[in-house]
Amino acid sequence: MDQIVSTAYGKVRGRIGDGIARFLGIPFAAAPFGENRFREPRPAEPWEGVRDALEFGPTVPKAPYRPPLYDLLPEVTIPGEDCLNLNVWAPEGAEALPVMVWIHGGAFRNGSGSVPVYDGSAFARDGVVCVTINYRLGVEGFAELPGAPRNRGLLDQIAALEWVRDNIAAFGGDPARVTLFGESAGGMSVTTLLSLDLGLFQRAIAQSGAGHILQEPEDALKITEELARRLGVEPTAEAFAEFTPERIIEVQAEVQAEIAALPDPGRWGRSTVQGGMPFMPVRGDLVQRRPIDAIRDGAGHDVPLLTGTTTDEFRLYLAPGGLTTMLSPELVTGLLSTMGIEPSAAETYHSNRPGATPGDVMAAVVTDWFFRIPAYRLAEARPGGTWMYEFAWNSSNKDLPAPLKACHALELGFTFDALDRMAGAAMAGPGAPQPLADEMHAAWVAFATTGDPGWPAYDATRPVRVFDTVSSLVQDPRADERALWPDR
Numbered sequence: 001m002d003q004i005v006s007t008a009y010g011k012v013r014g015r016i017g018d019g020i021a022r023f024l025g026i027p028f029a030a031a032p033f034g035e036n037r038f039r040e041p042r043p044a045e046p047w048e049g050v051r052d053a054l055e056f057g058p059t060v061p062k063a064p065y066r067p068p069l070y071d072l073l074p075e076v077t078i079p080g081e082d083c084l085n086l087n088v089w090a091p092e093g094a095e096a097l098p099v100m101v102w103i104h105g106g107a108f109r110n111g112s113g114s115v116p117v118y119d120g121s122a123f124a125r126d127g128v129v130c131v132t133i134n135y136r137l138g139v140e141g142f143a144e145l146p147g148a149p150r151n152r153g154l155l156d157q158i159a160a161l162e163w164v165r166d167n168i169a170a171f172g173g174d175p176a177r178v179t180l181f182g183e184s185a186g187g188m189s190v191t192t193l194l195s196l197d198l199g200l201f202q203r204a205i206a207q208s209g210a211g212h213i214l215q216e217p218e219d220a221l222k223i224t225e226e227l228a229r230r231l232g233v234e235p236t237a238e239a240f241a242e243f244t245p246e247r248i249i250e251v252q253a254e255v256q257a258e259i260a261a262l263p264d265p266g267r268w269g270r271s272t273v274q275g276g277m278p279f280m281p282v283r284g285d286l287v288q289r290r291p292i293d294a295i296r297d298g299a300g301h302d303v304p305l306l307t308g309t310t311t312d313e314f315r316l317y318l319a320p321g322g323l324t325t326m327l328s329p330e331l332v333t334g335l336l337s338t339m340g341i342e343p344s345a346a347e348t349y350h351s352n353r354p355g356a357t358p359g360d361v362m363a364a365v366v367t368d369w370f371f372r373i374p375a376y377r378l379a380e381a382r383p384g385g386t387w388m389y390e391f392a393w394n395s396s397n398k399d400l401p402a403p404l405k406a407c408h409a410l411e412l413g414f415t416f417d418a419l420d421r422m423a424g425a426a427m428a429g430p431g432a433p434q435p436l437a438d439e440m441h442a443a444w445v446a447f448a449t450t451g452d453p454g455w456p457a458y459d460a461t462r463p464v465r466v467f468d469t470v471s472s473l474v475q476d477p478r479a480d481e482r483a484l485w486p487d488r
Contacts, residue, residue, distance in 0.1 A: 003092075007167045010047040014088070015054055020124045021090045023171065024114075025057025028163035029084040029156065032060075032136055038148040038237040041084060041159040056114035057085035061245035062137050063253050065110055068320035068400075072427050073106075073409065076114045086133040086160055087113055089120030094129060094172020098179065098448045101164055101201065102132040103157060105184025105209070105409070108279045109138040109256070122417035126445045129173035133160040139227065139240070139248050142279035144220030148237035150284040157189055161200040179448040181205035183412060185280075187307075188213050188291075191378065192281050194300035195291035203451055204300070205444065206307040207415070208408060210374035211291030211381075215282045219269020223259075223278050227251050252278075276370065292374070296381040304451045305382065306444075307375050308389035308464070312405040314366040322401030324359030332362045339369050345484045352478065359402070364481075371408075373485045379458045386458045387447070390477060392468040393436055396429030414467070417441035433469055440467050 001016045005023065014023035029041035036042050058080025065073050091097065100123055104111040113132030120130025134156075135141060141153030149155065165175045180201040182190045187209020194204050195211060221235065228235035230251045231243060240248060256278050263273040272278060281287050288294075295301075318324045333343035349361045356364075372390075379386045391411040395404040404410065410427055413419045414437040419428065443465070447453040455465045455473055462476035476482070 004050055005170045007170060008163075009044045011050045012053040013050050016092050018121075019092045020121050021088075021092055021094070021171070022121075023053040023088040023090075024055055025082075025085045025087065026051075026053050027057070027082050027085045028133070029159045031081040032084060032140065032152075032156075033081045037241050038140070038145055038152065040149050040152065040155050044084075056087065057134075058083040059112040059114065060084075060134050060136050061140055061249060062106075062110055062112075063249045069316070072316070072320060073110075074115050074117060075110060076112050076116075078112075078114065083134055084136075084156055084159070085113075086131055086163065087120070088129065088131050088168075088171050089124040090129045090172045091124050091127060094124075096169070096174045097127055097129050097172055098177040099129045099131065099164065099168055099173040099175070100179045100181055100444075100448050101161060102130065103135070103180070103182030103186035103189045104132070105182065105186045106137065107277050108142050108153065108185045109252070109277075111137070111185075116421040117412050117416055117418050119416065119418050119421055122441060123445065126441070128445055128448055129168060129171055131160075131164060131168070133157065135160070138252050138279050140245060142220075142282065143227070143240075144217055144224050144282055145237040145240060146221075146235065150217070150282045151286050154189065154192065154281055154286060157193065158198065158200070161193075161198070165200055177202055177448075179203040179205060181207070181444070182209065183207035183409065184209050185277075188280070191291045191295075191307075192287060194303060194305070195289070195294040196287070197299050201303070203304045203448060204306070205447065206305065206375075206378070207411065208309050208313060208371055210307065210371070210378045211295055212374040212377065213275045213277075213280055214271065214287060214290045215275055215280050216269060216271040217282055217284065219271045220282045222267070222269050223255065223272065226255055230254065292377055292381055295378065301382055301385070304385045304387075304447070305378075306387045306389065306447050306453055307378055308391070309367070309371045309375050310391040310406045310408060310411055312363060312367060312394075313371040313408040314363045315403075315405050316408040316410075318359055318363050319402040319404050319407065320400050324357055324363060324402040327357070327359040327362055329358045332358045332365065335362060336365060339365070341484050348480055348484060352481065368481060368485065373482065376462075376482060384457060384459075387453050387455065387465070388458050388463070389443075389453075389465045389467060390474075391440070392466050393433070395427060396431055397426065398429065411440070411467070413437065414440040415444050436467060436469060436471070439471060
C-alpha cells in the first residue's frame, strides 16, 4: 500500500509494508553539481505532482573500500546527481513520535545512508521515526578549496537536520524530540555538531567517534596542493570544478594511500597525521575550535549524550591483512613514543592480555589512543547527562589471518537490530546473538524516547555498560590503561 506525504518541496509517495512506511531517496538539498559544485548546499528544487520515494536515491561520489576492508564493510553505489537525499522509516499511522537521524561513517570519504545495515525498519517497529542521510565526502565535501566554503559535508548534514525540523512532523515525527546518532566519522560529526549548539537536535549518540579531531586549514591546504599538482592545475575550487568527481577521486585515492603508508607531519601537516585522515572537518568560521574544547567550555551541555566504543576498534585495520602477526615489539614501543606516553606502557597492555602478540598490543594501544580515551575525555568534559557503553562481543569470523574480536563497526548490526543485513557473515561471522541485538537496540530506542538508556549516567565512579553475550555494568574498565593517557 502506498502513502503520500506533503513536504516543503512537494508531495512524495512512500510504501507501507508490515506496518512500516518507507520513504526513500527524498532530496533535502539541490544536486551539488554544475553551479552548485563546491558550494554550500542549496534548497532542493520544488516539484509538481507526486514524486516517487520508493527506491534509494543516488549516492555521493566516492571510491570503493580497498581490500581487505572491501569484503567486510558493505558499500552501495547508485549513480545520479540528486545525491543529497535522505530516507525515512516510520510506523504506519505515526504521530509525534521520537526521531533518530543517522550520520554514516566511512572516514569522511566512504558510505551512504542506503547501506543495508542502516535499514531503519526496527526503529520504526519500536515506535521511532528513523532518518538516514547522505552528505558530500572526500574532496567534494571536505577539501580545503580556496574560493569554496569550508566543511561542505558538515553543511550538508546541517541542511538535512533543517529538513527534518521543517518536514518530519508530516511523517509522524516530533521535531522537538530528535536524536542525532552516528558512528566513526558519523560519530565525530555528531560530536562536532553537538559543539555548535545548533538547536536542531535534543539528544545525541556518538559511536566510536569523539571530539578530538579538527584539521588546520594550512594542513588541509597541503592535501589540496598535492592533488592540484597531480591534476596539473591551481589549487582552487574553480580549477577543480573542471574535472569530474571520478577523476578527482582517482587522484584522491593515490594521495590517501601515500599518507597511510608514510604519515609524515612535515609533508602532510600535524593535524592531518594526528587525525589519521586526509579529509575531515577543518577549522574555520563554522567550526572554530576542536569540539572537545568547545564542549569543555559548556557547548552542548543541555543535550543528553550516549557515547562509547568497541573493545577492539583498531583490529578492523590490522587483523584482515594479518598485520597483528607481523609487527615487532620495537615498532610498538616506537609508536607509543610518538603518541606521547612512555614506551613502558606496552608492558601494561601486554600483561593485561597474556599471550598477546606485538600486533595485539598495538591494536589495543591505537584503539585507546584514537577511540576509547577521546570518548572518556568527552564524557569528562560534561557536568552530567552522559552515558557510556562498550561493545565487547567478539566476531566469530574464522576465515581471516587473525581474529577481528570486537572490532570497529561490528556493533552496527546490533544497534540497528539488523544482523541479517550485515555484509553476509563476513563481519560478525556465524551465530551473532540476536538477544544481544535486542538488548542494545532497545537501549538506543529508550535513550531516544526518554533520554535514559537504562544504566547509571557517567560520574566519578566511571560506570560503563559493557555489551556482551552476558552484559554488565563495569566501573572504570581497564583503569590502569586509561591512566596511561593523562593528556589525550
